[in-house]
Amino acid sequence: MYKTQVFVYDEGDLYRTRLTHSIEVAQIARSVARTLGLNEPLTEAIALAHDLGHTPFGHAGQDALNAAMGPYGGFEHNLQSLRVVDLLEERYAEFPGLNLTYETREGILKHCSAKNSRELGEMGKRFLERTQPSLEAQLVDVADTIAYNNHDVDDGLRSGLLTVEELKESALFRERCEEVQRLYPNLPLRRLIHETVRRMVNTLVTDLIHESQRRIDEVAPTNTDAVRALNKPLIGFSEPAAEKSTELQRFLHKRLYEHSRVRQMTENAREMVQSLFKAYFEDPSRMPAEFAERAKHEEREKGKSGRARIVADYIAGMTDRYATKEYQRLFSEAN
Numbered sequence: 001m002y003k004t005q006v007f008v009y010d011e012g013d014l015y016r017t018r019l020t021h022s023i024e025v026a027q028i029a030r031s032v033a034r035t036l037g038l039n040e041p042l043t044e045a046i047a048l049a050h051d052l053g054h055t056p057f058g059h060a061g062q063d064a065l066n067a068a069m070g071p072y073g074g075f076e077h078n079l080q081s082l083r084v085v086d087l088l089e090e091r092y093a094e095f096p097g098l099n100l101t102y103e104t105r106e107g108i109l110k111h112c113s114a115k116n117s118r119e120l121g122e123m124g125k126r127f128l129e130r131t132q133p134s135l136e137a138q139l140v141d142v143a144d145t146i147a148y149n150n151h152d153v154d155d156g157l158r159s160g161l162l163t164v165e166e167l168k169e170s171a172l173f174r175e176r177c178e179e180v181q182r183l184y185p186n187l188p189l190r191r192l193i194h195e196t197v198r199r200m201v202n203t204l205v206t207d208l209i210h211e212s213q214r215r216i217d218e219v220a221p222t223n224t225d226a227v228r229a230l231n232k233p234l235i236g237f238s239e240p241a242a243e244k245s246t247e248l249q250r251f252l253h254k255r256l257y258e259h260s261r262v263r264q265m266t267e268n269a270r271e272m273v274q275s276l277f278k279a280y281f282e283d284p285s286r287m288p289a290e291f292a293e294r295a296k297h298e299e300r301e302k303g304k305s306g307r308a309r310i311v312a313d314y315i316a317g318m319t320d321r322y323a324t325k326e327y328q329r330l331f332s333e334a335n
Helices: 018-036 042-048 058-068 077-088 101-108 113-119 121-129 135-159 171-183 187-217 224-228 239-257 261-281 287-303 305-318 322-335
Strands: none
Touching: 018 042, 018 077, 018 135, 018 187, 018 224, 042 077, 042 101, 042 135, 077 305, 101 121, 101 135, 101 305, 121 135, 135 187, 171 187, 187 239, 187 287, 224 261, 239 322, 261 322, 287 305
8 A cells, every 4th residue: 555656655645546546456456357258357367466566666676676686686566466365374284375276376476587488487487588478367368457557647647747728739648638527517626637547548448348359359368368369469459559558658757757746756766665675685684584584594595696586575565654763763763
């Protein structure tokens, strides 16, 4: 709940977090899965777990942790999500992790570097052979894009970093917003925004359903192996909708994610994460006893890279506010 999507927790209580984002992805993905006749529980499980490996402070935190882990194998949030459900969660007496199905784990691991793929055996094979995951995994990937693009529009407007007029540079927003303004000329701004974003989501979801069904009907795969063997996904937008979605994404990157206020937040985040990594790596006893013991054990087994991986596990599991408190604790003590 206290992990950044775009705005850190102390910017306000009403912005999206990793938790609310994951719920929105699950809502979109499950609705589409039902319409297309896919496996709804599998779709929902992938959606709810897909961001478990994200660091505090969003992509800025991930970039900082990846840089710190550079000499020790790097850090990938998708791989960390898999590590969370396979190893770090402790819920059963007989084994670590959550004992999830191959299909759920495959869907969680959306992207993976070639180097790490080679170490994952069967799970990493598709990245090396460039085959496709299940339809449910493909669906969650697209639902993720729909959710974050559209809720970032909402959050950008709420924050005052974007205006309605600026957003009309994007065709997807402009078309839906002008449609709402024609139908409801006296609508208050907040309701105008909600209605516009709702219609944007509906436009993309409707296109996704129709285009995906067209592709499925055209190929008529008889089983999941037939889906995996294809050279491109079956779940996706039509070309016009894909162009509008990409245009909106580019707009948000330029006008929201690169905004000076957001950039200042990300710079602060990078400094915090890198400082925390250095402090824990140099002295693992600064972490809770459980992690300090793991760090010693892994260092005996794998050297410094083992110690570093446990430090990365600890930091990646933090919320924004816990990371901030830890930073203040460690570095106020130092002063």
